[in-house]
Amino acid sequence: MSEQQNTKSKMVGKQSLMFQNPPIILASASIAGKKESEGPLGTLFDEIEEDPLLGKKTWEEAESELMRKAALKVLEKAGLASRDIRYLIGGDLLGQLIATSFGIGELEIPLLGIYGACSTMGEAMTLGSILVEGGFADRILAITSSHFAGAEKQFRTPLDYGNQRPYSASWTVTGSGAVIIADSSFAPKGNEAQIIIKGVTIGKIVDYGLKDSMNMGAAMAPAAFETIKQNFEDFGVDPSYYDKIITGDLGYVGKQILIDLLKEKNFDISANHMDCGIEIFDQDNQDTHAGGSGCGCSAITFSSYILKQLREGTWKRVLFMPTGALLSQVSFNEGNSVPGIAHAVIVERR
Amino acid sequence: MDYIKAFLVGGAICAVVQILLDKTKLLPGRVMVILVCTGALLGAVGIYEPFAKWAGAGAGVPLTGFGNVLFKGVKEAVDKEGFIGIFKGGFTSSAVGISSALIFAYIASWFFGPKMKS
Numbered sequence: 001m002s003e004q005q006n007t008k009s010k011m012v013g014k015q016s017l018m019f020q021n022p023p024i025i026l027a028s029a030s031i032a033g034k035k036e037s038e039g040p041l042g043t044l045f046d047e048i049e050e051d052p053l054l055g056k057k058t059w060e061e062a063e064s065e066l067m068r069k070a071a072l073k074v075l076e077k078a079g080l081a082s083r084d085i086r087y088l089i090g091g092d093l094l095g096q097l098i099a100t101s102f103g104i105g106e107l108e109i110p111l112l113g114i115y116g117a118c119s120t121m122g123e124a125m126t127l128g129s130i131l132v133e134g135g136f137a138d139r140i141l142a143i144t145s146s147h148f149a150g151a152e153k154q155f156r157t158p159l160d161y162g163n164q165r166p167y168s169a170s171w172t173v174t175g176s177g178a179v180i181i182a183d184s185s186f187a188p189k190g191n192e193a194q195i196i197i198k199g200v201t202i203g204k205i206v207d208y209g210l211k212d213s214m215n216m217g218a219a220m221a222p223a224a225f226e227t228i229k230q231n232f233e234d235f236g237v238d239p240s241y242y243d244k245i246i247t248g249d250l251g252y253v254g255k256q257i258l259i260d261l262l263k264e265k266n267f268d269i270s271a272n273h274m275d276c277g278i279e280i281f282d283q284d285n286q287d288t289h290a291g292g293s294g295c296g297c298s299a300i301t302f303s304s305y306i307l308k309q310l311r312e313g314t315w316k317r318v319l320f321m322p323t324g325a326l327l328s329q330v331s332f333n334e335g336n337s338v339p340g341i342a343h344a345v346i347v348e349r350r
Numbered sequence: 351m352d353y354i355k356a357f358l359v360g361g362a363i364c365a366v367v368q369i370l371l372d373k374t375k376l377l378p379g380r381v382m383v384i385l386v387c388t389g390a391l392l393g394a395v396g397i398y399e400p401f402a403k404w405a406g407a408g409a410g411v412p413l414t415g416f417g418n419v420l421f422k423g424v425k426e427a428v429d430k431e432g433f434i435g436i437f438k439g440g441f442t443s444s445a446v447g448i449s450s451a452l453i454f455a456y457i458a459s460w461f462f463g464p465k466m467k468s
Contacts, residue, residue: 035468052466059464149466159467163378164371174466212375 389417
């Protein structure tokens with residue numbers, strides 16, 4: 001890690017920030033659907049929702065309920081009330097953030113609704129860390145959700161249509177993940193290891209002109225590549241700096257493209273790369289094709305599996321980088337490409 | 351024999367569509383439009399009608415059959431009513447198919463709710 005030239009500035013390189021007083025992750029929660037519970041990470045989620053409609057009438061209401069439950073769960077796990085949270089930063093995949101707008105209203109936490117497609121968890125954690133470290137908030141709640149049926153209805157075709165899915169298509173995760181990011185002074189007393197957010201690299205839109213909404217991994221991989229490369233450059237590190245480099249939902253197709261693109265720049269991440277979309281489902285037994293995707297995919301994988309590995313000390317430092325495909329049903333119907341984006345968060349055990 | 355013929359012909363059309371879905375990047379909506387247009391086109395050049403007579407339901411049930419019906423309707427209407435038939439015939443001939451699909455789908459929605467794929 002290179003020394004910073006200007007000790008006052010937290011800006012590092014072109015697109016990154018290094019926090020001087022790194023915020024901590026106080027608590028996390030994950031609510032997952034039935035299919036996710038049957039996957040390899042199934043036992044790690046806080047709550048499983050067997051009913052895909054969560055007792056509601058529509059998929060949109062169901063996803064809103066998922067988000068509400070995740071927010072309440074993370075507050076409960078942190079032992080906090082909603083008034084203890086300064087701001088809530090959240091987003092989802094549904095049009096105009098339906099799940100966020102309808103899900104967490106009753107909490108009455110000032111809200112910053114954001115959209116970064118499946119990269120939203122990275123964006124929420126990035127903005128939250130900046131607010132906390134800058135002294136603009138003491139505790140923030142970052143949350144995202146996605147629902148398979150809602151996403152299919154919005155971005156592809158409604159389920160009742162009975163469409164076939166090609167092998168390059170991913171499976172939108174039904175779930176909601178939440179974390180509370182707090183000033184380091186809120187760290188519980190004792191010898192327990194703290195999980196800190198050391199820095200971030202904010203990604204830019206990368207568009208290679210791919211138009212296939214059934215192959216989002218390929219559309220997002222170049223964005224992941226640009227953000228990882230920039231992270232290495234900005235911080236002056238190489239892949240070995242991280243125990244794991246974790247992308248959001250590139251899936252099997254996108255993972256290979258990412259590894260190949262980085263190899264061309266002489267970075268080999270094949271040994272320590274992991275993709276949440278690949279981890280969350282068992283490809284052989286769950287018929288999920290290219291892997292999991294959606295805002296919820298990286299969010300519940302982070303809130304459960306990744307944080308657990310850090311807390312237990314299996315990993316000391318990871319680069320958590322949710323990846324997003326910034327298409328809308330309108331842009332897509334008008335024949336436009338699928339722009340990609342990825343935001344990276346350096347999470348460390350201390 | 352009729353059943354076997356229908357099964358084989360219908361199956362062959364579906365197999366071609368499956369290849370299109372698997373081997374090209376065409377989205378399902380486009381593939382369906384291609385089917386309808388192909389049926390209308392083959393009807394227009396006079397191939398689909400004899401083919402459908404021979405193959406029966408195998409040619410009538412897939413969307414190519416719908417395309418053929420559209421063309422047939424337009425042709426009949428034009429023969430009978432002239433220019434205005436271009437706008438009328440397709441709807442007249444497909445009205446039973448489309449209306450029944452809508453009505454039965456609506457009735458089904460009284461009894462069944464949306465379900466997850468698993």
